[in-house]
Structures are given as structure tokens and as C-alpha cells.
Amino acid sequence: MSFPTQVIPNFSGPNCAGQFFCWDWVGANWFSVLQPALIQHIWISALAVLFGLVISIAAALYAVRNSWFEKGFSALATFLYTVPALAFFLLMVPITGLNVGTVLIGLTGYTLLLLFANTVTGLRAAPPETIAAADGMGLTRNQVLFKVQLPLALPSIMAGIRIAVVTVISLETVAAQVVQAGLGTPLFNAQRNVFTTGLITTGLLAIALALVADALVVQLQKLVTPWVQARR
Amino acid sequence: MTEAHSQRPGVEIEFRSVTKTYPGQDTPAIDNLSLTVPAGDICCLVGPSGGGKTTAMKLVNRLIDFNEGEILIGGSGVRDVDITALRRDIGYVIQQVGLFPHMTIEANIGVVPRLLGWSADRIKARAVELLDLVRLDQNFAKRYPSQLSGGQQQRVGLARALAVDPPVMLMDEPFGALDPITRNEIQDEFLKLQNEIAKTVIFVTHDIDEAIKMGDRIAVLRQGGVLAQYGTADELLGSPADEYVADFVGADRGLKRLSLRLMRDLVKVSGENHAAPADAPTVKGSATLRTGLSVLFASGSRVLKVTHDDDSATVIGTVTLDQLQDAVYETAPKAPTDVVVAGEA
Amino acid sequence: MIQYLSDNFSRLLVLTLGHAVLSLVALLISVVVGVSIGAYVGHLRRYSFLAINLGNVLRALPTLALIAVMIALIGFGFVNITIALVVLALPLILTNAYTAVTGVDRGMVEAARGMGMKDLEILFQVELPNAIPLIMTGVRTAWVYTVATAYLAIFAGYATRPGQLGSLGDIIGNPSGEGTTGVLVAAAFAIVLAFLGAGLITLAERAMTPTGIKLSRSAAMAPA
Numbered sequence: 001m002s003f004p005t006q007v008i009p010n011f012s013g014p015n016c017a018g019q020f021f022c023w024d025w026v027g028a029n030w031f032s033v034l035q036p037a038l039i040q041h042i043w044i045s046a047l048a049v050l051f052g053l054v055i056s057i058a059a060a061l062y063a064v065r066n067s068w069f070e071k072g073f074s075a076l077a078t079f080l081y082t083v084p085a086l087a088f089f090l091l092m093v094p095i096t097g098l099n100v101g102t103v104l105i106g107l108t109g110y111t112l113l114l115l116f117a118n119t120v121t122g123l124r125a126a127p128p129e130t131i132a133a134a135d136g137m138g139l140t141r142n143q144v145l146f147k148v149q150l151p152l153a154l155p156s157i158m159a160g161i162r163i164a165v166v167t168v169i170s171l172e173t174v175a176a177q178v179v180q181a182g183l184g185t186p187l188f189n190a191q192r193n194v195f196t197t198g199l200i201t202t203g204l205l206a207i208a209l210a211l212v213a214d215a216l217v218v219q220l221q222k223l224v225t226p227w228v229q230a231r232r
Numbered sequence: 233m234t235e236a237h238s239q240r241p242g243v244e245i246e247f248r249s250v251t252k253t254y255p256g257q258d259t260p261a262i263d264n265l266s267l268t269v270p271a272g273d274i275c276c277l278v279g280p281s282g283g284g285k286t287t288a289m290k291l292v293n294r295l296i297d298f299n300e301g302e303i304l305i306g307g308s309g310v311r312d313v314d315i316t317a318l319r320r321d322i323g324y325v326i327q328q329v330g331l332f333p334h335m336t337i338e339a340n341i342g343v344v345p346r347l348l349g350w351s352a353d354r355i356k357a358r359a360v361e362l363l364d365l366v367r368l369d370q371n372f373a374k375r376y377p378s379q380l381s382g383g384q385q386q387r388v389g390l391a392r393a394l395a396v397d398p399p400v401m402l403m404d405e406p407f408g409a410l411d412p413i414t415r416n417e418i419q420d421e422f423l424k425l426q427n428e429i430a431k432t433v434i435f436v437t438h439d440i441d442e443a444i445k446m447g448d449r450i451a452v453l454r455q456g457g458v459l460a461q462y463g464t465a466d467e468l469l470g471s472p473a474d475e476y477v478a479d480f481v482g483a484d485r486g487l488k489r490l491s492l493r494l495m496r497d498l499v500k501v502s503g504e505n506h507a508a509p510a511d512a513p514t515v516k517g518s519a520t521l522r523t524g525l526s527v528l529f530a531s532g533s534r535v536l537k538v539t540h541d542d543d544s545a546t547v548i549g550t551v552t553l554d555q556l557q558d559a560v561y562e563t564a565p566k567a568p569t570d571v572v573v574a575g576e577a
Numbered sequence: 578m579i580q581y582l583s584d585n586f587s588r589l590l591v592l593t594l595g596h597a598v599l600s601l602v603a604l605l606i607s608v609v610v611g612v613s614i615g616a617y618v619g620h621l622r623r624y625s626f627l628a629i630n631l632g633n634v635l636r637a638l639p640t641l642a643l644i645a646v647m648i649a650l651i652g653f654g655f656v657n658i659t660i661a662l663v664v665l666a667l668p669l670i671l672t673n674a675y676t677a678v679t680g681v682d683r684g685m686v687e688a689a690r691g692m693g694m695k696d697l698e699i700l701f702q703v704e705l706p707n708a709i710p711l712i713m714t715g716v717r718t719a720w721v722y723t724v725a726t727a728y729l730a731i732f733a734g735y736a737t738r739p740g741q742l743g744s745l746g747d748i749i750g751n752p753s754g755e756g757t758t759g760v761l762v763a764a765a766f767a768i769v770l771a772f773l774g775a776g777l778i779t780l781a782e783r784a785m786t787p788t789g790i791k792l793s794r795s796a797a798m799a800p801a
Contacts, residue, residue: 020649082721082771084728084749087764090757163636170639174729177750187645191732196649203649206642214637293691319693326691328684334706334787344692378793392692402691 022197033186038205041182045168045213048104052111052164057157059112060119061145070120077113085110085171089178103175103182110171111164118160122153155228158221165217169210183209242272242432243306243399245292250301252287252457261287262298262457269449271306272430276447278440278480284457285436289402292434293322305400320344323393323401323431327408329385331377331392337363338373341392348396362391367421383414390422394429403435407442419445440481444469444488452477466492486560490521498524498559499538499549508550512537517548525556581758593766595742599655599730600723600774603662607670607719610663612712615674619708620700628675632668640665640726644733653734655741661733665726666719673715677708706787710794713782717775724771728763 016022026034063070080088089106096102126149134148176184183206190198221228245268252262261284269275277285290296292303294315303310310318331340341362342355350358363370366387377385386406393401407415423446426433437443443450444465452460452468454476461473469489472478482488496517513531515524518541528536534553540546582589618628640661647657681704689703705712728746730736737743748755748763755763 078721079768082725082768084725084745084764084767086728087749087760087767090752090760091764094757166637166639170641173639173641178752184641187641188732191645191648194648199645199649203642203645206639207646210637210639210642211634214633295687295691316693316695319691321693322691324688324691326684326688328682328688330682330684330686330688332685332689332703332707332789333793334789336789343689343694347693347698376789376792378789389688 016197020196021200025197026201029186034201034205037183037186037202038209041169041172041184041206041209044100044104044107044172044182045165048107048168048172049111049115049161049164051104051108052115053157053161055108056112056115056119057150059116060123061150063116063120064123064145064149073113073116077117080109080113085174086177089175093178098179100179100181103172103179106175107168107171111168114164114167115157115160118156119153122156123149125156126152155221155225158217158225162214162217162221165213166210169206169213173206238397238429238431240397240399241430244271244304245269245275245400245432245434246304247288247291248302248304250288250291250298250303252284252291252296252298259456260299262291264301265457265459266301267451267459267462269432269434271432273448274426274433274435274446276443276450277434277436277453278438278443278450279453279460280455281438282455283453285438285453286404287457288453289404289434289436292400292402293319293324320347320396321398321400323395323398325386325389325393325401325403325406327405329377329382329389329409331385331388333377336374336376337368337380337388340377340388341395343392344395358395359391362394365394365425366391381414382410383418386410386418390425399431401431401433403433405437406435408437408439415442422446441488444492452480487522487525489560490525490556491523493521493559495519495521495524495536495538495551496548498551498555500551500555508535508537508547509533512550514539514544514547516544517541521556521559524551525553528553528556578758578762581756581762585759585762589745589748589763589766592737592743592745592747592763593770595737596724596727596744596746596767597770597774598742599658599735599744600662600720600727600770603659603666603723603727604716604720606659606663607666608716611667611670611715612674615671615676616678616700616705616708616712619675619678620696620704622679625675625679628671632672632675635664635671636668638664640729641732644729648733655735658727658730658733658735658744661729662723662727666723669719669722670712670715673718674708674712677711677715678704680711681707707790709786710782710790713778713785717778717782720774720778721771724767724774728767 016025059069059073063073085106088109089102092102092106096105123145130148130152131144134144139147172182173184173187176182176188183202186198187202187206189195190202247265247267250262250265251260253260265288267275277288279285287296291298292305292310294310305322331337332343335343338356338359341359342350345355345358359373360370363372368384368387368391372380372384372388377388380388386409389406393403407418410418419442435443435446437446447465449462449464450468451462454460460480461468461477466489468477468481469485469492472481472485478485494517495515498521499517512533512535513527514537515527517538519527524536524538528534536551537547538549538551540548614631615628618624643664644657644661647660651657678700685703685707686699689699694702727744728749730744731746731750735741735744736747745763745767748759749767752760
């Protein structure tokens with residue numbers, strides 16, 4: 001395992017016996033367990049979304065002109081979402097090995113499908129009269145695609161990123177069952193020991209991370225697509 | 233078509249000093265509006281966007297509620313009856329038609345009767361009658377709105393509004409989305425229909441020509457929902473109350489006014505037809521003065537021969553260019569000739 | 578794999594049944610709550626922030642983290658996993674129901690009101706029949722997500738025991754005991770369940786969608 005061995009939560013350190021929530025445990029394990037897990041969780045999520053974004057935009061630009069590609073990709077997407085994520089990660093282990101890379105690749109796969117679908121929808125959503133006008137002004141096919149269709153697809157792409165981010169954060173906790181990484185690791189430890197302090201701390205950290213990330217994407221959305229009126 | 237389609241002719245609609253101010257706005261959308269639409273008349277509401285014509289109409293079935301004043305239908309206030317009962321007894325036609333795509337044409341026509349608890353047989357019979365009335369084939373009954381053209385859909389819209397034979401109808405730019413040919417056709421048919429059913433109609437339009445054609449009376453509203461003038465088309469065209477109305481009815485109001493009257497009303501019969509040159513152009517008695525003038529100009533002649541409607545060989549008299557010009561300048565709006573208004577063919 | 582399948586077939590069937598029951602309960606709760614709130618808020622065309630924000634917040638919650646917190650608060654078991662699955666399914670159904678009802682042609686709704694339909698008459702006779710296709714799309718997606726996630730039941734402490742059906746999570750969540758083959762086979766059962774349910778929902782959608790709506794949709798597609 002290339003991932004540094006994590007410190008097993010030390011339940012016996014601070015005296016937490018019989019307590020529902022034990023701040024001492026949180027304090028004792030913050031720097032050794034919780035903070036590294038949180039940071040790793042953030043890194044993996046960010047990278048998965050980033051890789052997914054780059055690949056899906058490239059694929060979508062290809063797919064708008066090759067409908068067979070789009071159909072195939074959508075069918076694959078529908079299928080992948082029926083596969084229990086844990087089984088998916090387990091099945092990847094023989095191919096990619098028992099390491100963080102497996103989690104990263106698996107999560108990228110999930111984001112790909114969300115982002116690809118939204119990008120293609122966005123590219124297709126450009127009003128025909130806008131494209132006709134661009135054609136009329138003498139833009140080449142590629143210029144139309146990159147200067148007109150792609151910017152107009154941004155709202156749809158951003159909506160895809162928003163879903164991808166929360167999906168990745170959620171699935172990553174599950175992946176810890178296969179490869180110890182991110183917040184899922186202390187979470188499963190607490191689950192196995194029915195340790196309420198650990199359950200609440202790790203659970204709330206993951207929830208907070210998802211909510212904050214979601215809010216950040218919303219802000220980014222407003223920044224990148226100022227012409228879209230924020231829905232109240 | 234028979235008279236049996238309508239047992240309930242129109243009743244008078246009266247606006248009494250009606251004011252509507254939207255919450256959070258300083259200026260009213262409708263400002264102290266008073267007007268009376270006589271029973272069986274079509275009253276066209278015209279004005280600029282923001283003039284409140286649609287608002288004024290929606291006050292009648294209380295889709296919008298007014299703040300002050302009173303609106304009476306057949307003498308009773310619209311606020312004195314249950315709002316649902318009020319609306320079910322007012323025919324409502326809108327530009328988007330608003331047919332329910334999930335219902336057959338028959339079911340669409342039957343919406344209000346069903347709400348009122350009519351029996352299925354009675355609804356079916358009524359649908360048959362109404363399809364006939366709006367000149368749609370009976371096999372449309374089982375079709376769906378998406379299978380109909382725009383014009384056909386609006387006929388169904390009319391039939392649906394007439395389903396429970398309401399005495400009053402509200403029409404919000406009903407023909408506005410149709411192409412000019414279809415619009416003209418359906419306007420003519422509606423006027424014919426109105427001759428039989430004699431409903432009291434409030435008809436909103438932004439098109440002054442449509443108002444002149446359809447309206448027994450026209451109410452011109454200006455910005456802020458103020459009534460600028462209310463009268464017959466001839467009154468508006470002949471003596472606009474002010475610059476605003478004159479502007480609104482158009483600089484060509486003289487010509488428009490000519491289209492309100494028919495050649496046969498101007499014809500001089502007393503032997504003068506012999507005075508007309510043999511090559512003088514001819515025009516039917518049922519043609520408007522505007523058509524007559526156009527024919528005259530096109531021919532270069534100064535006199536027209538007017539023929540019988542059904543027999544173009546029979547000359548009933550002549551009309552001269554001077555007569556036509558006088559007709560434009562006639563100011564007296566109450567002159568007997570003004571009895572002939574749009575809609576009577 | 579064949580060996581595992583034949584050795585465990587009846588157990589797999591029972592676990593699949595449990596998986597289906599678990600998913601179905603969560604879906605039904607989500608449909609009742611989501612369609613009521615979504616459709617009513619959509620009908621009002623006000624308080625839309627309620628539907629949208631509720632949907633967005635619920636959608637952001639990581640399912641496993643939610644299960645963890647609930648273990649501490651309410652303990653292990655059926656209620657725990659059901660709440661977690663409802664939180665997963667509800668936003669999809671709520672958002673779609675809201676979007677579907679607000680998307681109904683305003684002219685049509687205006688006509689209905691002008692003809693004297695009351696609010697609930699407009700909702701049930703005009704808006705909902707027109708919103709069915711989109712609502713059912715949400716239900717179908719929610720079903721697929723729920724079935725694909727219900728194996729988390731094992732981590733919420735809902736497993737096979739006398740008087741309790743369990744779920745395919747008994748196998749999927751226990752790779753060390755069941756082996757990769759077992760996980761693969763159980764996942765396959767979950768996938769089949771997801772597709773079967775999705776198919777049934779599609780059939781239900783066809784049955785519920787009024788003929789006129791189908792016609793207008795195909796009419797809208799026709800002109801290229």
C-alpha cells in the first residue's frame with residue numbers, strides 16, 4: 001500500500017468512556033488523523049473533478065460532431081449509475097492496484113459521465129439563430145464551436161460540476177472501504193467500533209465539506225456565467 | 233347554423249370609476265375608468281403596451297382585483313358573486329389559446345360544463361353543437377390540440393369559451409398569433425357568429441385596424457390606464473378627442489373612415505347614372521368607400537358606377553370623387569350614415 | 578462465478594427482494610413527499626427558493642456520512658438506511674416535480690383560471706397531467722440511484738437476521754467474506770433490479786401519460 005499507514009484512532013487515549021460526544025478525542029486526533037484525512041479528501045475530489053472536466057470537454061467537443069460517440073457514452077453512463085459504487089471500486093483493484101490511484105480513477109469515471117452529458121447538452125443548447133448569425137459573420141466551424149458554443153455551454157457545464165463535486169465527495173467516503181484514503185477511513189473505523197464521537201465528527205466533516213464545496217461552486221458559477229440570473 | 237345556439241344574449245357591462253394600483257407602485261395601472269358596454273356589443277380596448285388594456289379586461293373576471301370603484305355585469309357587481317361562479321359564467325379567450333394538450337377537443341370544450349356538473353350526454357351534445365357553430369368538422373371531437381392548426385385551435389378556443397353559453401365574453405388578443413389570412417377569416421366568422429349570439433364582448437387588441445373592424449365601440453386607453461376616448465370607430469376617426477387619439481388611430485384616419493361605409497349608401501340614383509361615361513369603372517354596392525376610391529384612382533376616372541351585389545350588370549347608380557371626399561370630411565358623427573359600422577356586411 | 582451463483586442462488590434472491598423492498602420504501606416516501614412539495618410550490622410559482630434550496634442541500638449530503646451521524650443519533654437499522662436513501666432520492670424527485678409543474682404553459686394555466694377552475698382543480702386537472710413525463714423521469718433516476726446505493730444498508734446495521742430481509746449489501750459490503758466473485762454477482766443482481774424497476778417505471782409513465790401529451794411531444798419532434 002503506497003498510502004502512509006494511518007494512525008488507528010486511539011480510543012483509549014483520552015478518557016471517553018460512556019460519553020456521547022468527546023471533545024478530547026477530537027482534539028487528540030485532529031492533527032494526527034482528522035485534518036490529514038480531510039485534506040486528502042479535498043485533494044482527491046478536486047483532482048477527480050479536474051481530470052473529469054478536461055476529459056469530458058474534449059470528448060464532448062468530439063461528440064457534438066459524432067453522434068455515435070455521444071450515444072455510446074450516454075449508454076455507458078446510464079449503466080455505470082446502476083453499479084453499486086463499492087463494487088465498482090472493488091472491481092478496479094485488479095486493474096489499477098490497491099492504491100489511491102484506484103480511487104482517483106474510479107471517481108474520475110463517475111465525474112466524466114456527469115460532466116460529459118452536461119457539456120454535450122450545453123453545446124447543443126446554443127440557439128440555432130445564434131449559430132446562424134456566427135456563420136453569417138464568417139466564423140469557421142471551429143470558431144463557432146470554441147467562440148460561440150463553448151461559452152454558451154458554460155452554465156450547463158457549471159451545473160454538471162456542481163453535481164460532480166458533491167457526488168465525488170460522497171462516493172469517496174465509500175471508497176475507503178477498499179483503499180484507505182480520505183475521511184472514509186476514520187469514518188469506517190468509528191462505524192466498526194460504534195464510536196459515537198468518531199461517527200459524528202467524521203460524518204459532519206464530510207457533510208460540511210460537501211456543503212462548503214457546493215457553495216463555492218455556486219459562487220464560481222456566478223463568477224463565470226454572470227449573464228445567467230441566479231435562481232432565487 | 234341556427235339561432236338555437238344561444239339562449240342567453242349579452243348583458244350590459246359597466247365600469248364605475250374603477251381604479252387598480254398594483255402593490256408597491258405609485259401610479260395606478262387603471263385610473264378611474266368609467267365606461268358602459270351596451271348589451272350585445274363588442275367593445276375593443278386598445279392602447280399602448282402599459283396602457284392597461286389587458287388589466288382592464290382581467291378586472292372583469294377578477295383575474296386581477298381592483299381597488300376602487302365597481303364593475304357591474306347585467307346590473308350586479310362582480311364582487312357580489314362567488315369568484316368561481318363568476319368566471320365559469322364568462323367566456324374567456326386568450327392569444328395563446330391555452331387548450332389543454334392532454335384532453336381531446338371534445339373534452340376541452342367540455343371543461344366548464346364538467347366543472348358545473350353537466351351529464352356526459354349533455355356535454356357531448358353541446359360539443360357537437362359548438363363544433364358546428366365554429367365551423368369545425370365533427371371528426372375533430374376526438375382529436376387532440378396538437379393535431380390542429382393554429383386557426384383551428386383558436387376556433388376550439390372560441391367554442392370552449394361559448395360552452396355554457398355565457399352572456400359575456402372576454403377576448404385577449406385572440407387572433408394576434410394567427411397569420412394575416414387566417415386572422416381575417418376568423419375575424420369575419422366571429423362577426424357573423426356574433427350577429428347570431430349577440431354576446432357582450434370585451435376584446436383587447438393592440439391593432440387599431442382590428443379594433444375598427446371588430447368593435448361596435450372602441451375604448452382608447454393611454455399610459456397609466458386613463459381612458460382617452462370611448463366611442464364608435466366612426467367617432468374616433470371622424471373626431472378624435474385629442475392629439476393622442478388622432479395619433480393612435482393614425483394619420484390615415486380619413487381613409488380608415490372610408491372603410492366604415494359602403495358604396496351603396498352614397499349612391500345617387502336619380503337618373504344620373506346615365507351621365508356616367510360608358511367606360512367608367514364599376515364597383516359593387518357592398519364594397520367599402522375605400523375600395524371605391526381605390527378603384528377610382530386606379531382607373532383615372534372621376535366617377536364610379538355602382539352595381540348590384542349579386543348582379544354586376546345592373547348599375548344602381550353612381551358615386552363621384554367629390555362625394556367620396558365629402559364623406560371623409562363629414563364631421564357629424566351622429567349623422568344617419570354613421571349607423572353603418574364595421575361588421576355589417 | 579457460476580459456482581458462487583448456484584451455491585448462493587436462493588440467498589441472492591432473498592437479498593435482492595430485501596434490496597427491492599428497502600429501495601421501494603424509500604422511493605415511495607420520496608415520491609409522496611417530493612411530488613407534493615414540488616408540485617404545490619411549482620403551482621404557487623412562489624417560494625421557489627424552498628424547493629430549489631431544499632433540493633440542493635439534500636443533494637449535497639454524502640450518504641455514508643449521513644448514515645454515520647445517524648448511527649450516533651438514532652442507532653443502527655432500517656430507519657437509518659431508509660432516511661439516508663430518502664435524502665438521496667427526494668431531491669431528484671422534488672426538483673423534477675417542481676420544474677415539471679412550473680414548466681407547464683402559463684397560457685394554459687391562465688385559461689384554466691379564467692374559466693373558473695379552482696387552485697386544486699388547476700393542479701390536478703391541468704398541471705399534473707402535463708407534468709407526468711418529467712415527474713416520472715425524476716422517479717426513474719431516483720430509483721436507479723437508490724438501488725445502486727441501498728447496499729450501504731450493511732453499514733447502517735441493517736443486515737439479514739430473523740425477521741429482517743437484509744439487502745445485497747450483506748454481500749457487497751463484505752468482500753473479505755464473500756470474495757470479489759460474490760461482490761460481482763451481487764452487484765449484477767442489483768444492476769438487474771435497477772433496470773427492471775426502471776423499465777416498470779417507464780411502462781407506468783406510458784400508461785399514465787395522457788394520449789394528447791404523447792401526440793404533442795411527437796409533433797414537436799417531427800419537424801426537423
